[in-house]
Amino acid sequence: MKRLIAVAGMVVLAATGSALADGDAEKGKKVFKKCKACHQVGEKAKNKVGPILNDIVGREIATVEGFKYSKAFKAKKEEGGFVWDDANLDGYLTKPKKFIPKNKMAFAGLKKEKDRVNVIAYLKTFSKPAE
Numbered sequence: 001m002k003r004l005i006a007v008a009g010m011v012v013l014a015a016t017g018s019a020l021a022d023g024d025a026e027k028g029k030k031v032f033k034k035c036k037a038c039h040q041v042g043e044k045a046k047n048k049v050g051p052i053l054n055d056i057v058g059r060e061i062a063t064v065e066g067f068k069y070s071k072a073f074k075a076k077k078e079e080g081g082f083v084w085d086d087a088n089l090d091g092y093l094t095k096p097k098k099f100i101p102k103n104k105m106a107f108a109g110l111k112k113e114k115d116r117v118n119v120i121a122y123l124k125t126f127s128k129p130a131e
Helices: 002-021 025-034 071-079 086-094 113-124
Strands: none
Touching: 025 113, 086 113
C-alpha cells in the first residue's frame, strides 16, 4: 500500500512538473495585470506594496533588497531552504494565505492552473536561467 501511494505521488509530481513547464509567457503577461497593483517587473521595477519580482524564479524567499517583509516571510527565510521554484510559486499563487499563513498579501490567489502556469512562465522572462 505504501508503495502504491509513493508511486501515485511521483505520478502527480511528474504531471505537475510537466504542466508547469508548458506555460505561455504572453498569456501570463495578461494575467500579471492582476498583480501590477502591488508588484513590478522589468528594468525600472521598484518595490511597491509588494516586492519587485525580477529574478523571483530561483530566488531564496524574502531577499529582495529594500523591501520590508512580513513576519511570516521572515520566519520562512529563517527556516532556510525555501526557494521560489515552479512548485512553490504555484502553491503560493494558488492560495497565498494557506501556503504561507499570516503573510501580508491581500490577493486571494489564481484559481485556474493555466493562469498560474502562464504567470510563472512570464516571471521566468525576468529571471536568470537556472545554472
